[in-house]
Amino acid sequence: CGVFGILAPGEDVAKLTYFGLFALQHRGQESAGIAVLNGEKHTLHKEMGLVSQVFGEKLLEQLQGQLAVGHTRYSTTGSSRQVNAQPVVSRTRLGSVVLAHNGNLVNADQLREELLAREHTLLATTDSEEIVHAIGEAVDDGDDWISGTIRALKRCSGAFSLVIGVPGALLGTRDPNGVRPLVIGRLDGRYVLASETCALSIIGARYERDVEPGELVEITEAGLTSHRWATPDPKLCIFEMIYFARPDSRMNAESLYTYRERLGEILAAESPVEADIVIPIPDSGTPAAIGFARRLGIPFQQGLIKNHYVGRTFIQPTQSMREAGIKMKLNPLPDVIEGKRVVMVDDSIVRGTTSRKIVQALRDSGAAEVHMRISSPPVTHPCFYGIDTDSQDQLIAATKSVEEIARHIGVDSLAYLSIDGMLEATGTSGNNFCTACFTGNYPIAIPDRIRRTKLM
Numbered sequence: 426c427g428v429f430g431i432l433a434p435g436e437d438v439a440k441l442t443y444f445g446l447f448a449l450q451h452r453g454q455e456s457a458g459i460a461v462l463n464g465e466k467h468t469l470h471k472e473m474g475l476v477s478q479v480f481g482e483k484l485l486e487q488l489q490g491q492l493a494v495g496h497t498r499y500s501t502t503g504s505s506r507q508v509n510a511q512p513v514v515s516r517t518r519l520g521s522v523v524l525a526h527n528g529n530l531v532n533a534d535q536l537r538e539e540l541l542a543r544e545h546t547l548l549a550t551t552d553s554e555e556i557v558h559a560i561g562e563a564v565d566d567g568d569d570w571i572s573g574t575i576r577a578l579k580r581c582s583g584a585f586s587l588v589i590g591v592p593g594a595l596l597g598t599r600d601p602n603g604v605r606p607l608v609i610g611r612l613d614g615r616y617v618l619a620s621e622t623c624a625l626s627i628i629g630a631r632y633e634r635d636v637e638p639g640e641l642v643e644i645t646e647a648g649l650t651s652h653r654w655a656t657p658d659p660k661l662c663i664f665e666m667i668y669f670a671r672p673d674s675r676m677n678a679e680s681l682y683t684y685r686e687r688l689g690e691i692l693a694a695e696s697p698v699e700a701d702i703v704i705p706i707p708d709s710g711t712p713a714a715i716g717f718a719r720r721l722g723i724p725f726q727q728g729l730i731k732n733h734y735v736g737r738t739f740i741q742p743t744q745s746m747r748e749a750g751i752k753m754k755l756n757p758l759p760d761v762i763e764g765k766r767v768v769m770v771d772d773s774i775v776r777g778t779t780s781r782k783i784v785q786a787l788r789d790s791g792a793a794e795v796h797m798r799i800s801s802p803p804v805t806h807p808c809f810y811g812i813d814t815d816s817q818d819q820l821i822a823a824t825k826s827v828e829e830i831a832r833h834i835g836v837d838s839l840a841y842l843s844i845d846g847m848l849e850a851t852g853t854s855g856n857n858f859c860t861a862c863f864t865g866n867y868p869i870a871i872p873d874r875i876r877r878t879k880l881m
């Protein structure tokens with residue numbers, strides 16, 4: 426999911442949020458929503474669809490307030506329904522609290538039972554709604570906004586980057602592992618919070634710093650106050666860097682474009698191949714393909730043209746929709762491919778469905794050889810922290826060896842980047858990252874009940 430927030434009394438906060446969400450569209454295409462707070466009262470609009478489909482000028486004009494919180498949803502828990510769209514709201518004795526969540530709680534069932542026992546009506550089925558009700562409960566029990574929020578956060582286990590609006594303040598926080606990103610920006614003396622820096626650039630805001638894992642930032646008209654509510658143990662999702670976040674966003678002080686190019690270079694050094702052209706699977710494979718081609722001195726070409734008006738295929742909820750989506754999405758260029766030994770580079774293989782279809786399309790277009798290089802290690806484990814990688818039995822690398830996968834997708838050769846290569850490219854020891862979908866080392870313990878839903 427994508428989250429965004431701004432506190433700017435007197436400014437058109439909803440419109441700024443609209444543009445922020447527009448830049449975060451890649452993080453979720455199922456639903457979009459914006460909530461504004463005017464004093465103690467909120468106004469909210471959320472609907473299924475893309476940001477540009479959900480909001481128009483008229484609607485945005487009706488969303489007047491001192492602060493706004495926005496969300497683009499990509500369903501990882503709860504079904505893909507209108508009722509699960511965000512931001513979510515709770516009404517308390519101190520006024521409304523609105524909240525946008527990116528991530529996934531692993532103790533949602535338990536929290537839900539506790540909340541229901543206190544007669545909180547949970548209309549929706551998401552963990553995000555539970556968080557906002559936990560805050561509401563603490564505040565109604567007598568806490569102020571900060572102590573109440575911290576009390577609620579301490580009941581949560583899992584991945585959560587949150588942007589929260591309360592009367593007079595915008596709050597931002599990350600779980601103690603900081604699995605999902607959240608950045609702080611400045612715009613003409615105002616503060617902005619966003620999942621990625623690309624949402625700052627689009628509104629002309631300057632990146633200031635990340636919200637730290639286990640930190641709660643409180644932004645008011647007077648400025649920013651930092652509250653440390655848990656001991657930080659940074660484990661940023663490395664898949665954000667490899668694939669999920671936009672290449673023009675910055676993490677760890679460099680653009681992800683640069684990181685991904687380097688993944689391609691290291692991959693080329695590890696698993697070179699003799700070929701005539703290197704082509705990316707656009708757009709996610711492009712930076713790595715550029716790095717790969719440069720390292721081996723093979724021409725980089727576009728052999729597949731992407732229709733950008735089709736959503737990311739994996740975000741659509743059913744397999745049949747997914748397959749239809751793939752066909753609409755990529756078209757091969759026979760003029761580039763015919764008679765050539767082709768290396769195609771992609772960022773990841775998850776289910777193997779996309780790759781298999783593309784290989785067939787390249788062969789149909791007359792490729793002499795088709796080799797595949799993947800700029801991440803094999804995805805062998807499901808994610809429980811907010812990226813929808815299905816259950817383990819759906820992951821092709823969980824049940825098949827690299828040779829078997831090569832045969833399944835129909836390539837002449839296949840190689841993945843090593844785990845060491847992936848970590849080396851970060852320029853750090855690699856201890857600061859969650860790598861669970863490649864290694865099975867889950868930094869946040871997963872209750873058995875949840876484990877059983879996804880692990881073989």
Ligand code: 5GP
Pocket residue numbers: 664668669706709710739771772773774775776777778779780781812813814815
């Ligand atoms: P596959 O061959 O596994 O069907 O699709 C791999 C391609 O789709 C890659 O280009 C990757 O960018 C994207 N992709 C497909 N599904 C997922 C998913 O569930 N999670 C992530 N992170 N990427 C996916």
Ligand code: SF4
Pocket residue numbers: 604662663664665807808809810811812859860861862863
């Ligand atoms: Fe990211 Fe994979 Fe960890 Fe999930 S399991 S948070 S996708 S690195």
Ligand code: MG
Pocket residue numbers: 706707708709710771772
């Ligand atoms: Mg892709």
